[in-house]
Amino acid sequence: MIQVKNLTKKYDNSLILDDANFAFPNKGLVCLLGASGSGKSTLLNILAGFDSDYSGDITVCGTSISKMNEDELCAYRRDNIGFIFQNYHLLSGYTVLENIMLHCELNSLDEQSNVENAKELLNRIGIAEKASEKIENLSGGQKQRVAIARALISNPSIILADEPTGALDRRNSTEIITLLKEISKDRLVIVITHDQKICDFADDVISIENAKIVAKDANIQKENDSVQNLKTKPTIKVSAFKRGLKNFKVHFTRYAAVSLAISIGVFCFMLSLSSGNIMQQSIADFKEKNTAYNNGYIKAEDDKAVFELLNADERIENVYRQYKINNVSLSMGDNSKTMIEKYPMPKTTESMSYGTMPKKEANEIALTPSLAKKFASNISNLVGKEITLKYGDQSYKLIVSGIYNAGYDDFFVSSDVEQGFYTDIKDEQVYSISYDVKNFEDIVSVSQMLSEKEIDSKNAASEVGALQSTFKSLSRLFLTVSSMILAIGLFISAVLLVKLQNSRYKELGLLSALGFKKSTIQRILISENVLLSAMAAIFNAVLIGGAYLIGMIFDFAISVSPLQIFVSIVSTGFAVVIISIFASHKLINTEPAVALRK
Numbered sequence: 001m002i003q004v005k006n007l008t009k010k011y012d013n014s015l016i017l018d019d020a021n022f023a024f025p026n027k028g029l030v031c032l033l034g035a036s037g038s039g040k041s042t043l044l045n046i047l048a049g050f051d052s053d054y055s056g057d058i059t060v061c062g063t064s065i066s067k068m069n070e071d072e073l074c075a076y077r078r079d080n081i082g083f084i085f086q087n088y089h090l091l092s093g094y095t096v097l098e099n100i101m102l103h104c105e106l107n108s109l110d111e112q113s114n115v116e117n118a119k120e121l122l123n124r125i126g127i128a129e130k131a132s133e134k135i136e137n138l139s140g141g142q143k144q145r146v147a148i149a150r151a152l153i154s155n156p157s158i159i160l161a162d163e164p165t166g167a168l169d170r171r172n173s174t175e176i177i178t179l180l181k182e183i184s185k186d187r188l189v190i191v192i193t194h195d196q197k198i199c200d201f202a203d204d205v206i207s208i209e210n211a212k213i214v215a216k217d218a219n220i221q222k223e224n225d226s227v228q229n230l231k232t233k234p235t236i237k238v239s240a241f242k243r244g245l246k247n248f249k250v251h252f253t254r255y256a257a258v259s260l261a262i263s264i265g266v267f268c269f270m271l272s273l274s275s276g277n278i279m280q281q282s283i284a285d286f287k288e289k290n291t292a293y294n295n296g297y298i299k300a301e302d303d304k305a306v307f308e309l310l311n312a313d314e315r316i317e318n319v320y321r322q323y324k325i326n327n328v329s330l331s332m333g334d335n336s337k338t339m340i341e342k343y344p345m346p347k348t349t350e351s352m353s354y355g356t357m358p359k360k361e362a363n364e365i366a367l368t369p370s371l372a373k374k375f376a377s378n379i380s381n382l383v384g385k386e387i388t389l390k391y392g393d394q395s396y397k398l399i400v401s402g403i404y405n406a407g408y409d410d411f412f413v414s415s416d417v418e419q420g421f422y423t424d425i426k427d428e429q430v431y432s433i434s435y436d437v438k439n440f441e442d443i444v445s446v447s448q449m450l451s452e453k454e455i456d457s458k459n460a461a462s463e464v465g466a467l468q469s470t471f472k473s474l475s476r477l478f479l480t481v482s483s484m485i486l487a488i489g490l491f492i493s494a495v496l497l498v499k500l501q502n503s504r505y506k507e508l509g510l511l512s513a514l515g516f517k518k519s520t521i522q523r524i525l526i527s528e529n530v531l532l533s534a535m536a537a538i539f540n541a542v543l544i545g546g547a548y549l550i551g552m553i554f555d556f557a558i559s560v561s562p563l564q565i566f567v568s569i570v571s572t573g574f575a576v577v578i579i580s581i582f583a584s585h586k587l588i589n590t591e592p593a594v595a596l597r598k
């Protein structure tokens, strides 16, 4: 059945098989002996089509496998070879039946027929009652029986067994070899062994000596004349996603740990970006407290030059001259107070004891405590009450917005109300100039420009500057810490993924040994990686959704926008795909024989 012609195999400089020749019979149990390191596994791997890096020719049923490409060798294994390993190479987390039926994904039979075949085999090898048992719960002898059933499910004409009894005790070894002997009645079974007792069961015993294959019995090649054809079955498209999904479930805990590590990293990073929202919130709070936040006040005697300078600056608006006014009266109910002189004053630098500063377009007024006491004994109660202001023939109904800290009788109103006082003033001495900065971000730079020109302006630049620099340091800190968490998260998940993939060399070597094509294995891994990224994205969505809800419920300044949520979820999935491609690259490209040795 198998003809080995002039086979030479080297690993680097060491010659393992040197121009070896041999013809295997069509059926029977052949034991392969040889000293440790003599090349028994190497020969079996070559016969199985795991290794094609040799010189010479191997023909199986008249067809040379030496010239076959990778995919043809896969099909050869799938249709002709059953491989049994010393360490079983069964998939943990899968049941006995699932392990046996792994090969059935490559055949064209329907599910029901495959299940029936598998159960019949289990019956034959005497472990029918274990069909639904998880592999890890079986004894060594039982595991090797499952491995034999898996090798037999495709009814191959060749069974290759690499020390199948090596890990078993005497009783189990005898049972397994008896089983192999029975199987060999209608196929060729080649068994590597060191055990002379096993050889007692063999029809033929061969060995590797001095890099040659040597027959212990001269009759061995007798039956080789009857011609058989190499089996070739139609190629079936394997559902890689189904297998990927199953693997994903089996390795769920490890995949969940990887996803969690990545999603926490990305989540922290995204939260750091939301520190921009903290700034917005702080600015909003500041504006709420200091409604004259963008107002500036310059006490100027030579007003013309300053007035023109302010008017020419594009960052500045609402520039107007302020004057001292006389005989302003305030009244509330029966109480009234007239101020003989009222001087313009800086608004933004005042600090409030109660309430807020007067807002524009709200007709509001703020009073000092001593003035407020003229209208109410408990001055905090005044906030929200209406007061009437009379100046000349003008009369204003104003709402008290707050009480500010000053030790004398005084008040101030918002710029829009104040400008009304000056409409009829023409030739009076200018007392000061008021201006507003259009944008919050320009308050500090306008103040700097004025102080460079030695113009003394009272404004909120120092508070705004402090707020901005606090934010800058805060966001730097946030970004550093969250970048570190992101890097640690990515590193941990990369390590976990690489470890997970490394633990799977044997599993993928097994799939390859069963006849799964490299491209199919690749698709299985891609499916798993897609599922992994979906899981990481879901974790991330849950984390961010949770943060969003908590932010809403407890009114936290740290909040995330829908765009940030979207970016975070997409980048988590992307990060996982990149890491998993990197982690599984080596795995996919490892030859089955090498993968099985790992």
Ligand SMILES: Nc1ncnc2c1ncn2[C@@H]1O[C@H](COP(=O)(O)OP(=O)(O)OP(=O)(O)O)[C@@H](O)[C@H]1O
Pocket: 011, 012, 016, 034, 035, 036, 037, 038, 039, 040, 041, 042, 043, 594
């Ligand atoms: N991929 C490889 N790269 C380099 N050397 C290898 C490789 N595989 C096997 N060898 C070497 O080739 C020699 C034959 O190895 P092989 O596993 O075929 O021996 P063996 O007869 O099956 O030994 P044992 O009975 O101990 O399993 C050994 O010296 C081994 O170290």
